Amino acid sequence: MSTETIKIFDTTLRDGEQSPGASMNTEEKIQIAIQLEKLGVDIIEAGFAAASPGDFDAISKIAQRIENSTVCSLARAIDSDIKSAGESIAKAKNRRIHTFIATSSIHMEHKLKMTPDEVIKRAVRAVTYAREFVDDVEFSCEDAGRSDIGFMKDISDAVIEAGATTINLPDTVGFRLPYEIGEMVRIMSEYTKDRAIISVHNHNDLGLGVANSLEAVVNGARQVECTINGLGERAGNASLEEIVMALKVRGDIFKDLRTNINTKEIYPSSRLISNITGIEPQPNKAIVGKNAFAHESGIHQDGMLKNRETYEIMTPETIGLVKDDTLVLGKHSGRAAFRDKLAKLGFTLEDNALNKSFERFKIMADKKKEIFDDDLRALVTNEMTKAEQIYELISLQLMDFSEGTPSSVVKIRKDNQEIIDAGVGEGTIDAIFKTIERISGIESHLMDYKVKSVSKGKDALASVTVKVSFNEKEPVIIGHGLHIDTMLASARAYIGALNSYLSMEGKFKTKSD
Numbered sequence: 001m002s003t004e005t006i007k008i009f010d011t012t013l014r015d016g017e018q019s020p021g022a023s024m025n026t027e028e029k030i031q032i033a034i035q036l037e038k039l040g041v042d043i044i045e046a047g048f049a050a051a052s053p054g055d056f057d058a059i060s061k062i063a064q065r066i067e068n069s070t071v072c073s074l075a076r077a078i079d080s081d082i083k084s085a086g087e088s089i090a091k092a093k094n095r096r097i098h099t100f101i102a103t104s105s106i107h108m109e110h111k112l113k114m115t116p117d118e119v120i121k122r123a124v125r126a127v128t129y130a131r132e133f134v135d136d137v138e139f140s141c142e143d144a145g146r147s148d149i150g151f152m153k154d155i156s157d158a159v160i161e162a163g164a165t166t167i168n169l170p171d172t173v174g175f176r177l178p179y180e181i182g183e184m185v186r187i188m189s190e191y192t193k194d195r196a197i198i199s200v201h202n203h204n205d206l207g208l209g210v211a212n213s214l215e216a217v218v219n220g221a222r223q224v225e226c227t228i229n230g231l232g233e234r235a236g237n238a239s240l241e242e243i244v245m246a247l248k249v250r251g252d253i254f255k256d257l258r259t260n261i262n263t264k265e266i267y268p269s270s271r272l273i274s275n276i277t278g279i280e281p282q283p284n285k286a287i288v289g290k291n292a293f294a295h296e297s298g299i300h301q302d303g304m305l306k307n308r309e310t311y312e313i314m315t316p317e318t319i320g321l322v323k324d325d326t327l328v329l330g331k332h333s334g335r336a337a338f339r340d341k342l343a344k345l346g347f348t349l350e351d352n353a354l355n356k357s358f359e360r361f362k363i364m365a366d367k368k369k370e371i372f373d374d375d376l377r378a379l380v381t382n383e384m385t386k387a388e389q390i391y392e393l394i395s396l397q398l399m400d401f402s403e404g405t406p407s408s409v410v411k412i413r414k415d416n417q418e419i420i421d422a423g424v425g426e427g428t429i430d431a432i433f434k435t436i437e438r439i440s441g442i443e444s445h446l447m448d449y450k451v452k453s454v455s456k457g458k459d460a461l462a463s464v465t466v467k468v469s470f471n472e473k474e475p476v477i478i479g480h481g482l483h484i485d486t487m488l489a490s491a492r493a494y495i496g497a498l499n500s501y502l503s504m505e506g507k508f509k510t511k512s513d
């Protein structure tokens with residue numbers, strides 16, 4: 001039997017972005033797309049073009065940057081959605097429209113208020129219209145996990161006839177068990193045979209997203225939709241890294257199947273996404289969790305020293321995790337060494353970005369003795385994903401007495417002008433944020449504040465992630481700040497969120513949509 005390829009359809013930028021609080025700026029989305037292409041995903045679902053002008057903008061920028069992967073936009077089965085999707089990806093080398101409508105009776109009756117016949121007509125219209133923009137159309141039976149198989153056969157016949165080439169069967173609510181998904185996929189793939197590729201999209205509400213996806217592959221699915229770190233609505237989606245590594249490590253079972261993923265890019269992809277979203281995978285998360293390759297028990301350590309295979313089913317190197325506890329760079333390292341090290345970590349920077357990152361590296365190296373790989377990763381990601389610097393922090397002065405009123409003096413640059421102001425707050429961070437709010441004149445609410453250390457040691461870099469609401473009708477904005485000093489990192493994070501907000505202002509969808 002010849003080898004078949006399982007297509008990896010990544011939806012981190014679409015379904016993953018629906019993780020609570022994970023709204024990203026355009027630069028961040030572009031950097032993620034570039035990394036996904038390096039990882040080797042076949043299809044990048046870059047967003048939902050009709051959702052807002054900001055989404056449209058990000059998708060069309062991604063479409064222009066990506067060379068090898070197919071760029072896909074989601075669209076409801078509505079003409080205006082399909083038009084936006086088609087236009088957003090018009091410049092992509094390889095492009096796909098993914099349209100969907102619910103096929104379960106509970107959704108058709110209560111949500112759509114349409115009869116099954118009307119649903120088929122709408123689906124056919126959507127696919128026919130999508131084919132005016134692209135040759136590659138995917139159709140999803142939303143809530144397939146709870147849909148009647150006979151009806152899914154009927155609607156598949158109709159949309160394939162209209163030009164759909166992939167039929168996706170999402171377990172939208174994460175309800176099904178592996179054998180049930182296997183049965184559904186087996187029936188549908190035998191039915192559609194060579195007419196269309198069967199795809200699955202499994203949510204993780206019962207923790208079965210990956211198991212369901214693998215069972216689907218065994219039963220004939222040839223595309224799997226998934227996300228990095230398993231991000232996604234509610235409990236998230238099936239995790240890309242777990243599916244890919246299961247297929248690889250258990251090559252004895254999945255003999256004739258392969259993916260186009262370069263597994264060495266898994267760890268860099270996971271780091272990038274968690275640095276950007278501020279959502280860290282749980283420490284015991286399979287493949288990419290902090291402890292996934294840590295052996296604590298003495299018996300295990302002893303076995304590992306004698307032969308790694310005693311307790312290791314895969315090596316950390318396979319996923320691109322190179323344990324680097326040695327000092328990597330110091331303050332005397334030159335630009336060439338810096339560029340070299342970044343290349344080893346998988347970053348290729350244009351001159352301007354390289355210069356800016358190098359400047360920041362020098363400042364950091366002055367204050368911090370040892371600089372580790374994770375420090376560099378965080379620094380470069382932070383530099384590359386910044387929104388336009390409308391406001392820029394120049395200096396911060398604090399007075400924080402254990403008894404008394406915390407106050408701050410902030411100096412900021414805007415349009416080549418320096419603005420200085422002072423403010424007080426209930427705590428030091430409150431004082432900083434209130435002062436910046438006074439300077440910008442833009443009112444805000446802090447929804448979440450998180451600080452973590454990037455690497456180890458007392459002089460570790462502080463990485464601060466804030467979630468700020470500038471307008472209650474619009475999505476919450478994420479901001480990142482990185483500095484050895486936690487207060488400076490906090491100020492930068494807040495200003496980062498403010499800049500992201502201003503760079504996307506007027507391009508958001510409102511929450512009532």
Ligand SMILES: [Zn+2]
Pocket residue numbers: 015172201203232233237
């Ligand atoms: Zn989903």
